[in-house]
Amino acid sequence: xxxxxxxxxxxxxCPQAPVQGAxxxxxxxxxxxxxxxxxxxxxxxxxAGKSYDPARLEIVHAPEVxxxxxxxxxxxxxxxxxxxxxxxxLLRDRDDIAGMVSTGSTGALVTGxxxxxxxxxxVIRPAFCPLLPTMDGGLVGVCDSGANMTVTPAHLRQFAxxxxxxxxxxxxxxxxxxxxxxxxKEAEKGDETRQEAYKLLQETASLNFVxxxxxxxxxxxxxxVVVADGFSxxxxxxxxxGTAIELLKxxxxxxxxxxxxxxGALLMKxxxxxxxxxxxxxxxxxxxxxxxxxxxxxxxxSSKAVxxxxxxxxxxxxxxxxxxxxxxxxxxxxxxxxx
Amino acid sequence: xxxxxxxxxxxxxCPQAPVQGAxxxxxxxxxxxxxxxxxxxxxxxxxAGKSYDPARLEIVHAPEVxxxxxxxxxxxxxxxxxxxxxxxxLLRDRDDIAGMVSTGSTGALVTGxxxxxxxxxxVIRPAFCPLLPTMDGGLVGVCDSGANMTVTPAHLRQFAxxxxxxxxxxxxxxxxxxxxxxxxKEAEKGDETRQEAYKLLQETASLNFVxxxxxxxxxxxxxxVVVADGFSxxxxxxxxxGTAIELLKxxxxxxxxxxxxxxGALLMKxxxxxxxxxxxxxxxxxxxxxxxxxxxxxxxxSSKAVxxxxxxxxxxxxxxxxxxxxxxxxxxxxxxxxx
Numbered sequence: 281x282x283x284x285x286x287x288x289x290x291x292x293x294c295p296q297a298p299v300q301g302a303x304x305x306x307x308x309x310x311x312x313x314x315x316x317x318x319x320x321x322x323x324x325x326x327x328a329g330k331s332y333d334p335a336r337l338e339i340v341h342a343p344e345v346x347x348x349x350x351x352x353x354x355x356x357x358x359x360x361x362x363x364x365x366x367x368x369x370l371l372r373d374r375d376d377i378a379g380m381v382s383t384g385s386t387g388a389l390v391t392g393x394x395x396x397x398x399x400x401x402x403v404i405r406p407a408f409c410p411l412l413p414t415m416d417g418g419l420v421g422v423c424d425s426g427a428n429m430t431v432t433p434a435h436l437r438q439f440a441x442x443x444x445x446x447x448x449x450x451x452x453x454x455x456x457x458x459x460x461x462x463x464x465k466e467a468e469k470g471d472e473t474r475q476e477a478y479k480l481l482q483e484t485a486s487l488n489f490v491x492x493x494x495x496x497x498x499x500x501x502x503x504x505v506v507v508a509d510g511f512s513x514x515x516x517x518x519x520x521x522g523t524a525i526e527l528l529k530x531x532x533x534x535x536x537x538x539x540x541x542x543x544g545a546l547l548m549k550x551x552x553x554x555x556x557x558x559x560x561x562x563x564x565x566x567x568x569x570x571x572x573x574x575x576x577x578x579x580x581x582s583s584k585a586v587x588x589x590x591x592x593x594x595x596x597x598x599x600x601x602x603x604x605x606x607x608x609x610x611x612x613x614x615x616x617x618x619x
Numbered sequence: 620x621x622x623x624x625x626x627x628x629x630x631x632x633c634p635q636a637p638v639q640g641a642x643x644x645x646x647x648x649x650x651x652x653x654x655x656x657x658x659x660x661x662x663x664x665x666x667a668g669k670s671y672d673p674a675r676l677e678i679v680h681a682p683e684v685x686x687x688x689x690x691x692x693x694x695x696x697x698x699x700x701x702x703x704x705x706x707x708x709l710l711r712d713r714d715d716i717a718g719m720v721s722t723g724s725t726g727a728l729v730t731g732x733x734x735x736x737x738x739x740x741x742v743i744r745p746a747f748c749p750l751l752p753t754m755d756g757g758l759v760g761v762c763d764s765g766a767n768m769t770v771t772p773a774h775l776r777q778f779a780x781x782x783x784x785x786x787x788x789x790x791x792x793x794x795x796x797x798x799x800x801x802x803x804k805e806a807e808k809g810d811e812t813r814q815e816a817y818k819l820l821q822e823t824a825s826l827n828f829v830x831x832x833x834x835x836x837x838x839x840x841x842x843x844v845v846v847a848d849g850f851s852x853x854x855x856x857x858x859x860x861g862t863a864i865e866l867l868k869x870x871x872x873x874x875x876x877x878x879x880x881x882x883g884a885l886l887m888k889x890x891x892x893x894x895x896x897x898x899x900x901x902x903x904x905x906x907x908x909x910x911x912x913x914x915x916x917x918x919x920x921s922s923k924a925v926x927x928x929x930x931x932x933x934x935x936x937x938x939x940x941x942x943x944x945x946x947x948x949x950x951x952x953x954x955x956x957x958x
Contacts, residue, residue, distance in 0.1 A: 415865050426802060429810040463765060463853045470850065471768040495854045496861030511809065512851045514802045515834045519858035522835030526754050527866055530897075534890045544886030551873045551880050558869075 281313040281336070283377045284575075284595050285367040288318035288326075290346060290384020292582045298383065299326045301588025305596070306332055312596055315370070315377070317363035319343045342366035352387035356395055368392045371574045379575030379595040381566070383583045389576065390427050390569065397572045400604050402611035405431070406571030407439045407510070408578070409446060410517055411564045416501035419564060421447050422461075423505065425513035427569070433477035436460065436507050440487055441610050442570040443505040449601035450594060456504035459493035461512060466492070473509075481507075486610055495519075524559045562587035565594045571607070575599055620652040620675070622716045623914075623934050624706040627657035629685060629723020631921045637722065638665045640927025644935070645671055651935055654709070654716070656702035658682045681705035691726035695734055707731045710913045718914025718934040720905070722922045728915065729766050729908065736911045739943050741950035744770070745910030746778045747849070747917070748785060749856055750903045755840035758903060760786050761800075762844065764852035766908065772816035775799065775846050779826055780949050781909040782844040788940035789933060795843035798832035800851060805831070812848075820846075825949055834858075863898045901926035904933045910946070914938055 286302045288295040295318055302314045313336045316323050320341040327337075344361040359365050364384045371380050382389050390408070399406055407424035414420050423443035428435065440458050447456040460477055462470045467478050469492060481489040493506055495516055508516060535545045545552065557563060566579040566587070575598045579591040598604075625641045627634040634657055641653045652675045655662050659680040666676075683700040698704050703723045710719050721728050729747070738745055746763035753759050762782035767774065779797050786795040799816055801809045806817050808831060820828040832845055834855055847855060874884045884891065896902060905918040905926070914937045918930040937943075 415869050429802070429813075461854065463768070463850060474768075494861075495857040496864070498858065498861060499865040500861075511802060512854045515800065515851045515854045516858055518834040519837065519855055520862045522833075522837060522839075523859045523862035524866060525835070526838040527863060527898075530754050531894065534894065535887070538890075541887050541890050544883040547883030547886070548874070548880050551877075551883075555870065555873065559866075 281311055282309075282596055282599050283313040283315060284592055285315045285317055285340065285371060285377060285380040286588070286592065287363045287367050287380065287382035287384055288316050288323060289363045290382060290581075291579065292383075293584055294383070295323060295326050297583055297585045298381075298588050299323065300585035301583075301592060302337075303330060303332045304585060304589045305592040306336055309593075309596060312336065312592070314338075314592075315340050317342045317367040340366060340370060346385060346388060350385075350388070352385065352391035355385070355388040356392045364388060365392055368396045372396050372398075377574070378599040379577065381577045381579060381588065381591040381595055383579040383581055383588065386426065386578055389578055393569055393572050393576045394427075397574055397576070399571055400573055400608050400611070402608055403442070403571035404438060405435050406569050407435075407442065408513075408567045409443050409570050410567035412499065412517060412520060412561075413558060413564055414499050414501040418501055418504070419447075419451060420498060420503050421505050422498075422513050422517050423507055423570060424510040425508070425517050425567070426510045428510040430511075431473065431509040433473055433480050436473070436477040436509075437480045437484060437614065438571070438611060439507045440481055440484070440489070440505065442607050443507065444487055445603060445606050445610060446568065446570055446598070447504050449603050449606065450597045453504050455488045457490045457502065458487050458505040458507065459490050459503045461495065461506050461508035461516060462492035464492065464494060477507075484614065486613070521561065528556065528559070563590070565590035568594060568598065573604070575604075620650055621648075621935055621938050622652040622654060623931055624654045624656055624679065624710060624716060624719040625927070625931065626702045626706050626719065626721035626723055627655050627662060628702045629721060629920075630918065632923055633722070634662060634665050636922055636924045637720075637927050638662065638669075639924035640922075640931060641676075642669060642671045643924060643928045644931040645675055648935060651675065651931070653677075653931075654679050656681045656706040679705060679709065685724060685727060689724075689727070691724065691730035694724070694727040695731045703727060704731055707735045711735050711737075716913070717938040718916065720916045720918060720927065720930040720934055722918040722920055722927065725765065725917055728917055732908055732911050732915045733766075736913055736915070738910055739912055739947050739950070741947060742781070742910035743777060744774050745908050746774075746781065747852075747906045748782050748909050749906035751838065751856060751859060751900075752897060752903055753838050753840040757840055757843070758786075758790060759837060759842050760844050761837075761852050761856050762846055762909060763849040764847070764856050764906070765849045767849040769850075770812065770848040772812055772819050775812070775816040775848075776819045776823060776953065777910070777950060778846045779820055779823070779828070779844065781946050782846065783826055784942060784945050784949060785907065785909055785937070786843050788942050788945065789936045792843050794827045796829045796841065797826050797844040797846065798829050798842045800834065800845050800847035800855060801831035803831065803833060816846075823953065825952070860900065867895065867898070902929070904929040907933060907937065912943070914943075
């Protein structure tokens with residue numbers, strides 16, 4: 281049995297989306313065991329009348345609610361009976377639980393995971409790795425994208441190793457093409473951290489390092505993994521998302537401005553539908569936190585059932601593929617200095 | 620007379636685009652005097668048969684060519700007779716010349732300008748400020764976006780002051796809404812540099828500081844100026860450009876996949892045309908370098924005549940509006956520490 285905790289409170293569509301997503305994932309994976317964390321009475325009501333295997337589902341009662349404006353450190357310290365924190369503590373304390381999925385506050389989840397879970401031996405800093413769809417139908421992982429505001433070259437190398445193994449194990453990408461986010465292709469571009477990281481990445485035999493990537497090429501399909509400090513990685517993914525959303529909005533507005541455009545758009549309706557689906561991040565699962573001792577997947581706050589299901593699938597595949605063990609083995613090959 | 624040097628070699632459409640752009644700008648501005656820098660014989664041939672006021676145009680003979688792979692520092696040191704370097708040196712040496720426009724290598728232009736031109740008194744670090752179109756029809760300036768890989772809070776404050784004055788003077792934006800690029804809205808987000816910069820920006824009375832901006836909101840129309848370190852600012856603008864280009868490509872590919880989509884697209888042809896124009900950076904002028912003692916505008920390498928004309932207009936308006944004097948006066952109000 282692969283046991284995964286699903287934090288049922290924190291996202292926009294809670295608890296419906298997590299509960300439905302969990303049941304859907306259970307139906308597909310006969311060895312998946314789900315622990316729903318949250319207010320027991322509400323969860324029981326949500327489960328009522330639904331069909332599932334009760335031998336593979338349990339409720340972890342966690343009645344406390346996390347407010348929107350609460351500081352991550354306060355949540356970790358004070359909200360031990362919230363679904364998120366109770367989940368993390370259970371994950372830490374019980375060897376039989378493999379991972380956790382949450383659509384709650386990113387800050388609280390990262391802080392909680394870093395403080396309570398600890399790291400895979402050898403990992404200096406865990407890092408976030410969300411996925412974006414590329415124009416040729418593939419996926420690209422951006423690691424880090426928010427957990428570490430400042431990084432060293434050694435951190436960047438570890439991000440590359442972890443994200444490479446992740447893309448290979450969970451998405452079947454052989455020899456992932458791994459690049460360093462930079463302001464130009466040449467090895468001497470960027471600050472000292474980037475220049476030094478370039479050399480380290482080049483020396484790392486187990487990586488398929490393909491050089492620097494300029495941010496305009498993220499969606500080109502030429503890369504499987506991009507490593508960055510958490511600040512610029514965050515800018516990279518949020519700008520991509522924001523530009524796509526704003527352009528679609530603009531397109532819609534233009535279409536409504538003339539009846540002939542509306543007619544044209546009507547003929548192209550299936551195309552616009554598939555374009556919208558293509559750019560819907562919910563179809564690509566959540567951001568995984570790489571390097572913590574247990575698997576943690578963060579779904580978008582607005583995740584619906586299908587998105588939560590994808591996050592659970594990710595956590596499941598990370599565990600089944602033995603990702604943590606491989607990360608530990610690979611990291612051990614290189615000297616890494618704690619800062 | 621406002622004298623502006625136009626570097627006629629270095630871009631993809633040289634010397635046609637710079638020459639035609641210069642003549643168009645001259646036709647519109649009767650007090651604009653143009654100095655075309657480049658190989659005299661080629662430029663004379665390009666000018667032959669064209670109509671312009673010869674009393675307001677001269678050629679600066681600069682026969683040396685800069686290669687694609689030459690290092691910026693080598694260009695500055697060794698290529699003194701290239702159109703770019705000869706232009707910069709003239710700009711430095713002659714008080715009667717106001718500024719320069721180039722579509723050549725960014726690295727060489729920035730290095731050359733920083734090394735040879737010097738700075739406006741009080742300015743610690745000059746910075747690049749390109750413009751992007753927002754979805755409500757406005758413009759947003761991103762400063763810095765490539766000249767400084769690492770910055771201090773004091774640098775960021777200066778970028779804000781310079782870019783604010785630029786948007787006000789050259790684009791008539793009253794009280795520009797100025798934001799700090801960050802990973803979240805809250806004041807405590809980001810690294811120490813960002814946290815400290817937030818406080819400094821808040822204390823700066825002459826700025827209309829509206830807080831942190833998340834990168835997904837760049838095109839929303841809620842901001843006139845965004846300040847950033849050159850690395851993440853570069854990621855911000857290039858990701859926006861890249862995402863827009865990739866999405867348009869995808870749209871086109873989809874349209875060609877079925878005849879009914881082609882028919883629909885035919886009805887919407889003017890709309891797609893205007894959308895493409897809207898996203899064409901050439902329509903918004905070049906990146907200005909703010910803080911150097913003389914005006915420098917960098918046009919995109921692929922600039923056509925109309926784009927070069929816009930760059931010349933920018934340089935002209937920066938000079939006419941007395942931007943440098945205002946930057947000097949405003950910067951002097953605040954203590955800034957050289958690093």
